[in-house]
Amino acid sequence: MTQDYSRAVQLLQAGELVAFPTETVYGLGADAANPEAVAKIFAAKGRPADHPLIVHLPGAAHLDRWARDIPAVAWELAEAFWPGPLTLILKRAPEVPYAVTGGQETVGVRVPAHPIALDLLRAYAQAGGGQNGLCGIAAPSANRFGRISPTDAAHVHEELGDAVALVLDGGPCTVGIESTIIDLSRDDGFPPGLLRPGHITPEQIEDVIGVLPELPEERQDSNTPRVSGSLDAHYAPLTPMRVVATAQLPDVLRSLKENGKCLGLLAHTRQPGLVPLHALRQLPDEPEGYARGLYAALRELDQAGNDLIVVEDISREPGWAAIADRLRRAACGSGVS
Ligand code: TXA
Ligand code: MG
Numbered sequence: 001m002t003q004d005y006s007r008a009v010q011l012l013q014a015g016e017l018v019a020f021p022t023e024t025v026y027g028l029g030a031d032a033a034n035p036e037a038v039a040k041i042f043a044a045k046g047r048p049a050d051h052p053l054i055v056h057l058p059g060a061a062h063l064d065r066w067a068r069d070i071p072a073v074a075w076e077l078a079e080a081f082w083p084g085p086l087t088l089i090l091k092r093a094p095e096v097p098y099a100v101t102g103g104q105e106t107v108g109v110r111v112p113a114h115p116i117a118l119d120l121l122r123a124y125a126q127a128g129g130g131q132n133g134l135c136g137i138a139a140p141s142a143n144r145f146g147r148i149s150p151t152d153a154a155h156v157h158e159e160l161g162d163a164v165a166l167v168l169d170g171g172p173c174t175v176g177i178e179s180t181i182i183d184l185s186r187d188d189g190f191p192p193g194l195l196r197p198g199h200i201t202p203e204q205i206e207d208v209i210g211v212l213p214e215l216p217e218e219r220q221d222s223n224t225p226r227v228s229g230s231l232d233a234h235y236a237p238l239t240p241m242r243v244v245a246t247a248q249l250p251d252v253l254r255s256l257k258e259n260g261k262c263l264g265l266l267a268h269t270r271q272p273g274l275v276p277l278h279a280l281r282q283l284p285d286e287p288e289g290y291a292r293g294l295y296a297a298l299r300e301l302d303q304a305g306n307d308l309i310v311v312e313d314i315s316r317e318p319g320w321a322a323i324a325d326r327l328r329r330a331a332c333g334s335g336v337s
Pocket of ligand 1: 025051052141181
């Protein structure tokens with residue numbers, strides 16, 4: 001693996017792409033200070049160039065090079081949750097290229113908790129980092145635009161093939177869904193906004209800074225940063241997908257089957273007595289285990305030749321909020337090739 005780190009660092013410094021595991025999902029990385037390298041990310045993903053990317057840092061000590069007017073609450077959150085699955089949106093420092101911020105005056109930053117991501121970032125910093133000596137790796141999820149995020153190295157190969165020079169393999173991701181994004185780019189960081197729900201909950205944020213972040217619907221004004229994960233259609237299988245309440249599953253599945261549909265089911269409670277299904281994936285009936293397995297299960301059901309993926313609806317409890325968000329967007333973007 002040591003060998004891989006030095007090769008990965010060389011590739012990044014040469015402006016090439018390197019995919020790597022984080023605790024959330026695999027990222028498709030490039031030197032965040034090099035606009036030409038960043039352009040390769042957009043090309044490989046088929047992603048519109050005005051979508052901003054998250055910059056991954058080796059530690060909070062690097063924050064000053066990437067952001068300016070950093071509010072006290074940002075340092076408090078960094079101290080509490082980094083390394084970890086929390087992205088902070090801050091005012092952009094002058095050196096940060098617009099290529100990485102999608103042309104905006106804000107930048108998204110996080111310190112990932114995965115040992116391979118951290119070792120890579122530290123090796124990169126030790127080798128002098130990228131352009132202008134800046135040590136940030138820009139990395140969106142390593143999937144084609146709008147599709148299911150990769151939580152295993154094999155998924156990255158499936159998504160991007162030869163478009164990526166090197167994939168560091170860290171096995172399956174432990175969190176399984178993307179980081180929580182908090183907008184602190186207003187003056188003094190207040191009021192903070194939740195741009196994308198994730199493993200770290202609004203209540204955990206409140207415990208640290210004393211304020212519950214505003215939800216996206218409370219925050220619609222022209223200053224709100226754009227978040228591609230907030231597009232209605234995202235994280236989506238090519239196969240049409242529909243969320244069905246647990247109580248309705250037997251009837252809905254029977255009538256779909258009678259109509260000749262080849263069905264895949266993603267369930268989290270035991271479902272005795274259902275019609276025979278073409279494919280069944282069972283996830284744990286608690287949010288952490290469910291999130292960890294969600295994208296791999298959707299990917300498998302998507303590849304199993306189903307006409308429709310039926311997803312058993314989940315709890316409305318706050319602990320399931322980030323999963324509810326991903327399922328809604330996946331259903332919305334599904335079935336479009
Ligand atoms: O867990 C994660 O965050 C993963 C891993 C690889 O770190 N990354 C990830 O990246 O999910 P991506 O590009 O798929 O999603 C990044 C999100 C997008 O919704 C993007 O719009 C938002 O972060 N974002 C990045 N910079 C931003 C900015 N300056 N303002 C608003 N949103 C920003
Ligand atoms: Mg993504």
